[in-house]
Amino acid sequence: MTGIAYLWAPFDALSGRDVHDLLALRSEIFVVEQQCIYQDVDGNDLLGTHLSGRRDGVLVAYLRVLPAGTRFARTSIGRVVVHQSERGTGLGRALMNEALARIEADGPVPLKLSAQAHLQAFYESVGFTATDERYDEDGIPHVAMIRG
Numbered sequence: 001m002t003g004i005a006y007l008w009a010p011f012d013a014l015s016g017r018d019v020h021d022l023l024a025l026r027s028e029i030f031v032v033e034q035q036c037i038y039q040d041v042d043g044n045d046l047l048g049t050h051l052s053g054r055r056d057g058v059l060v061a062y063l064r065v066l067p068a069g070t071r072f073a074r075t076s077i078g079r080v081v082v083h084q085s086e087r088g089t090g091l092g093r094a095l096m097n098e099a100l101a102r103i104e105a106d107g108p109v110p111l112k113l114s115a116q117a118h119l120q121a122f123y124e125s126v127g128f129t130a131t132d133e134r135y136d137e138d139g140i141p142h143v144a145m146i147r148g
Contacts, residue, residue, distance in 0.1 A: 004053045004061070004094065008102050011046050019045075021059040022052060029081045038138040040079075044070060051099050053091065060086045061095040065103060074112040074146065075103065096126045110148045117141040 007018065014022075026040055047070050053061035063080040071078070077099060082092045103109050114137065115123045120130055123145050133144035 003055050004091070005055075006098055007052045007054070008049065008098075010049050014050060018050075018052065022050065022062050025059050025062055025081055025083060026079055029084075030079075033084070034140065036138050036140060051095065051102065053095055053098070055086075059083070061091050063095060063099055065099065068110075072112040074110045077103075077111060077113045080113075092122065093126065096123075100126065108148045110146070112144065112146050114142050115145050117143050120145070 007014075009018075011019075023040070030036055030040060031038070044066055045064065048064040048066045050064050051062065052059055060083040061081065064078055066072075066076045066078065068075045070076070077096075080092070080095070082095065103111070111128070113123065113128065115128070115130075117134070118141075120143055124130070128145040128147045131144045131146060135142055135144075
């Protein structure tokens with residue numbers, strides 16, 4: 001995906017603008033668009049590494065990676081979000097591939113994520129496999145998925 005500038009950084013290396021923009025994008029999609037009232041600021045941002053993608057300075061894609069033992073026994077990817085204006089362009093796949101390359105730069109890492117069920121095929125296309133763990137999270141059907 002061309003034209004995207006990525007930033008891969010732990011929380012303490014993010015600027016105030018970075019934090020503002022990632023929280024605004026997550027809220028826009030997960031709370032407003034999906035009409036899901038939940039506590040997004042969960043304390044885990046402080047422990048994670050964040051991957052953000054900007055086009056012309058505007059945050060259009062984001063995810064966070066949490067160390068093993070934080071949310072799951074495995075390293076986990078979560079809060080994966082692509083701005084509405086960028087959906088269908090391949091940016092979601094590019095974001096995931098960028099994250100996987102950075103996470104696995106020194107070798108394979110066992111990963112887990114909690115996928116919204118309607119996105120299961122997407123995550124399978126980047127190497128994740130669904131487990132039998134299916135559940136409701138904040139009123140949205142989810143499936144646990146692993147890689148490696």
